[in-house]
Amino acid sequence: MLPTQDEPRRQVMMIDSKSFYASCESIARGLNPLQAMLVVISQAENTNGGLVLASSPKAKQELGITNVMRKRDIPKDDRLIMVEPRMNYYIAMNKKVNDIFREFVAEEDLQLYSIDESLLDVTSSFEYLKSIYGHDLTMPKLARIIQLEVKQKLGLYLTVGIGDNPTMAKLALDLEAKHNHSLIGEWHYETVPQKLWPINELSKVWSIGKRTAKTLNRMGIVTMGDLARANPYQLQEKLGVRGSDLFALAWGVDRSIVSEHYRPQETxxxxxxxxxxxxxxxxxxxxxxxxxxxxxxxxxxxxxxxxxxxxxxxxxxxxxxxxxxxxxxxxxxxxxxxxxxxxxxxxxxxxxxxxxxxxxxxxxxxxxxxxxxxxxxxxxxxxxxxxxxxxxxxxxxxxxxxxxxxxxxxxxxxxxxxxxxxxxxxxxxxxxxxx
The missing domain is CATH 3.30.1490.100 (DNA polymerase, Y-family, little finger domain)
Known part of the structure; x- marks a missing residue:
């Protein structure tokens, strides 16, 4: 029996627009975002000749192009389309995507996490959505409905992480959904031990940077399971409040609610x-x-x-x-x-x-x-x-x-x-x- 069995549970999705900048440019040219060979490259003077901001999935897979790669290092390929960024266009597309999300949740249950990621808490609207889409509606089915809606209206492909809270949805997105054929991943407190704890590249886990990973490694913590089994008081003594946050992360615990997300006053x-x-x-x-x-x-x-x-x-x-x-x-x-x-x-x-x-x-x-x-x-x-x-x-x-x-x-x-x-x-x- 897990100590998290009594933790509050909500129905949360973290949704990512796949290769957003490159997908937007592909769509503008009438191309399939998953099949196009395209990179968005900044030509600003301070990038020393050009820097890759985004690349299509196919360009990543076949040519090994990665973000922040220099233009001079991009492999030569006649199929490759290079375009300059158009930030206003991406912002406009982001608004269209989130307007579709607003068909499924109230404004207060939608949080724009970044230009290509959004948090949706469908807890309050789920019963209403069942009356529309059927009483056998599940979170994965709803994720698929949203994916198809955005694909049909805008041409974008979405990756969806589902979890009992925002942190778990983010982990499901990054660590599972992006690798699934359906582009959907679902995590719950019961599945954290099998899905999260075996990970031994700590810096790949959301919110753990390379420096923190090295600190944890020096403490003998090499997997997320080690972190979950660590003494929380020792973590806090070594890392301060950050130690408590990391311990909660290893158990998938996050008691925040999207509709109550805190907007810090600008200091x-x-x-x-x-x-x-x-x-x-x-x-x-x-x-x-x-x-x-x-x-x-x-x-x-x-x-x-x-x-x-x-x-x-x-x-x-x-x-x-x-x-x-x-x-x-x-x-x-x-x-x-x-x-x-x-x-x-x-x-x-x-x-x-x-x-x-x-x-x-x-x-x-x-x-x-x-x-x-x-x-x-x-x-x-x-x-x-x-x-x-x-x-x-x-x-x-x-x-x-x-x-x-x-x-x-x-x-x-x-x-x-x-x-x-x-x-x-x-x-x-x-x-x-x-x-």
Whole structure:
């Protein structure tokens, strides 16, 4: 008898759109996503000639193409179609997929996990669905109905993990469904010992990274069964709260409910950027810092927030021994672009040691409601008000006409990257929202 026999059970699905980006591009070209030889490859400058974002199942199987493979390493094949990403198109397709899911669950029982994965808790709607699809309806049958609905309407293939809770559904998706001909996997507390515990590549299990896997291995834990049989107090002593979470994972325990999923309040706002080349000129580096700082300040104003802590992280090029720095400074509460950029430049001047730079990140924290800037005794009140008006005017113009509607001249010279990034979504080409 398992100690989990009294754990609450729900009817949960984790659904993944198979090879989503590549499938969307295949469908747009009238091709079968499972038969097409296609890769989606980013041509952004910072990918050094191109980087694979997604590949069709056939391209993976026959040519061994994997995500993040460099363009130069892709095998030559006349059948292979290479396309640039169109993030707006994928977002539009994702919305269509989830609109179909909404036919089976209420809005509160649907959680968008990522652009290609969604959680559905059908516990509340299952009896209603039985009245539509028959009283012999089971979770695997329902999964098949959803698969066919999306295939017929959109052309996409879905992989479905079924479980007694969200974690178990995710494990069923990753560890079983993706390898089944039906693309459906079903796990319950009773099947965890036979399906989860034999796994000895811990890093392949959702939420266990390579570093955590190595730590567990050093503790003598080499299989998920070992983890389930480990002393939970020793795990917590060694790994903190993470140890308790891992012990629960090994037993498939997850008491969260999709309709009650927690949306953490944003405690900081950040932007970061991998530069298109190595930067060694201080003027160019500070120009990019200004651009990112102004973007973060604009986001603060949009949320009616002010910041009291400004952070700058600078990552060096691979050829540098000095790998860069991270630093922060407290300031008076503000969301003015000029003041935030001045704080960032001050941090840069204090810590930069002349190395070539490839990554810049800006973060603001200790956020509070924007109730107006505290006056600086050394800055005239009318000058402070003028700066706030300038920021608000720039925000309004860019909101109405686009980010490139008003651009500082320095963004056109001295290493500026803002213009090159206009239209990017998630760092990639936004493209067209339609096929």
């Amino acid at each position: 900081n706002i950040s932007n970061s950027q991998v530069l298109p080349r190595d930067y060694g000129n201080e003027l160019e580096i500070k120009n990019v810092i200004r651009e990112i700082g102004e973007q973060v300040a604009s986001r603060l104003r949009k949320q009616h927030k002010a910041t009291q802590v400004v952070s700058l992280s600078v990552g060096a090029a691979l050829t540098e021994e000095n790998k860069g720095f991270s630093a922060q400074v407290k300031i008076e509460p503000t969301n003015q672009s000029k003041l935030i950029v001045q704080a960032l430049w001050s941090l840069f001047d204090q810590h930069y040691e002349g190395q070539m730079i490839r990554h810049i990140g800006v973060s603001v924290g200790k956020l509070s409601e924007d109730v107006g800037s505290q006056l600086d005794l050394f800055v005239p009140a009318d000058q402070d008000a003028k700066q706030q008006t300038i920021d608000a005017t720039i925000d309004d113009i860019r909101k109405k006409y686009g980010l490139d509607a008003i651009v500082k001249s320095s963004s056109k010279i001295a290493g500026g990257t803002m213009l090159d990034r206009v239209g990017l979504v998630g760092g990639h080409n936004g493209g067209n929202a339609y096929g």
